[in-house]
Amino acid sequence: MEFISGGVCAAKGIKANGIHCGIRKNKTKRDLALIYSETLANAAAVYTTNLVKGAPIYVTKEHIKNGKAQAIICNSGNANTCNANGIEVAKTTTEHLGKALNIPSEDVIVASTGVIGQPLNVEPIINGLPELVSGICDNGSTAAAEAIMTTDTVLKEVAVSFNVGGKECKIGGIAKGSGMIHPNMATMLVFITTDCAISAEMLQKALSTDIKSTFNMLSIDGDTSTNDTVAVLANGLAGNKEIVCEGEDFAEFMKALNTVNVNLCRMIAADGEGATKLLECEVFGADTEENAKLVSKSVICSSLLKAAMFGADANWGRVLCAIGYSGANVDIEKIDVSFSSAKGEIIVCKDGSGVEFSEEKAKEILLENEIEILVNLNSGEFSSVAWGCDLTYDYVKINGDYRT
């Protein structure tokens, strides 16, 4: 497996585009993205667990019920959530795009991100479709990735090539992380395409399995968005024998999908609202996978720890505290904690109690912008990784300071 360029267009037969259609007032900001497969693709998706869901999610769920899709359209600037006419707007969008691409509207996946609770005007989208569709091309990943950004500060795309049964396959994706415009909420959208031939059933299985250790282990601020969606298209143009069951080929596909997802997770975490640091909590030695995950997620979600990391403060007591209330059944007196970064690693807690350590060395390690928090529970063989970011003045500023 190796990293390649091309993002969401790396796979054969995938084109994309992103334009400014007018949902946003800022004319230099693209706000409408299209991803298109030359042939009908197998499709899978996972969605937010929030009971409050964006209207596009209902339409997308309906459209990919048959495991097929050929295009993804996504606007930024308005989440189309908590609106009386949201479903109608989402449906209308897919109908017009279907006509423009000459495909059934049922093969269109639709997504939105941005302001919640404000009606989404469908006119700019409809009027923008000719430009959007005519501009799709093999190197449109960047334009599409830009068009789904809200206040993301970094464009997020990744792709890898891998081998299935002697055929070279490609998989790539784009993502938007937690960014804000006024007034809305953090949302995550991920769109992935591959030319690997894999049945819709196995594609869904791969995605549903993988997100448990990738996107479900990612937290910016603990607020589960209403619009989170991860969707994958697999058009089979790589020519491999279609993956229809578990086995070596499926394992290869899972590895590639995982690499894409882990990289997008890390990009989203590092670009969390106001973030200055990517935090990665690795838990080892858990007695069950469940306990490993509870611990790593709890640590990454602690506001106290996140603020300490912003301040480059080796405040390991907050790691212990977060482990203690994680809900995991752990033996506190067996826990070792260390902090690690490009500048080295330092042990701060052994057997649940503090050890003497150099505060200067700890500070040097924690001043880096990628920090690993290593927790060994010394109670078994299971491990887990969770990703997050520090809590900064800018998080508060982005989310509270619009009017003051």
Added chain:
Amino acid sequence: MEFISGGVCAAKGIKANGIHCGIRKNKTKRDLALIYSETLANAAAVYTTNLVKGAPIYVTKEHIKNGKAQAIICNSGNANTCNANGIEVAKTTTEHLGKALNIPSEDVIVASTGVIGQPLNVEPIINGLPELVSGICDNGSTAAAEAIMTTDTVLKEVAVSFNVGGKECKIGGIAKGSGMIHPNMATMLVFITTDCAISAEMLQKALSTDIKSTFNMLSIDGDTSTNDTVAVLANGLAGNKEIVCEGEDFAEFMKALNTVNVNLCRMIAADGEGATKLLECEVFGADTEENAKLVSKSVICSSLLKAAMFGADANWGRVLCAIGYSGANVDIEKIDVSFSSAKGEIIVCKDGSGVEFSEEKAKEILLENEIEILVNLNSGEFSSVAWGCDLTYDYVKINGDYRT
């Protein structure tokens, strides 16, 4: 029932004191508190659910197993948590205090708050005991309340008088909220005394029941502390017939205890780290009490909403979002939301969708320092209140900015 002065010393036969013994470097900050009942009292307590617990909690649990206690000693500046010799230090403290007061060490409740993971030197405590004990008096509540503060900015004490079977009883308490010294974590300590005669069993029942709707509905930052303790002493000196079962007298006691606890909750929330606003989320119309509580707690814990409230931004979408991921089973399309303060009330969401409202009026309401978020689920008869505070630059500063 009426509010009275005297705090934790309002009840008959209760004396208190607070001194600087030297745990803290700042000699003007008291760091050791004592609360003393002239007679052996019935005692009850509740503790943090964090698996990582301060050493004093183990000693206190052991000491009040028999439902009796006569004194409470508490230091600030060091949490005596995650230390190899923590239990020994806590025990030694109770032994020396027992000798100084001429009571069994088993009748002493001990608590600590402050830095975690650093050994607590018992010498300053032992050396301070003569001054601490000789200075106890009827109006020592304020000194004791000061001595348990960490970076609390406001002293927290409250007392009420109430009537049980024709006898005037008094109940009062002191609290410390979420404050910090370097490096530690938010902790809550509450000490309550009453002269009402009530059996240890009914006292524990009253406390365990009441905290479900008071201290368990309070969140500053979602981090459950290692040292949280709420302890109550009831010495019976009011002369009422001892409350030994449920009934009218118990109901009166519960009402008084609830008033004390709600007031301390509101004080702790308003003085949350960096807070500029007290947030109160009232949920009505829930189908179960459990769902009412899940919703009110989820709203009050949302970092996005807390930041929006800091910015006086009527961002009701974040309320809906937090309800959606609360885990409560609710019908989103029935939800009404309004914001309220001393400046009035404004409806922002009806039947799960936005309604037009005056942004100026909303801002005027949200610029106040006590904000109510009113949620009507329109699905039943149950209600709930939760308390919290806004998320501000100062929260980040207090918790992250020690070294930069």
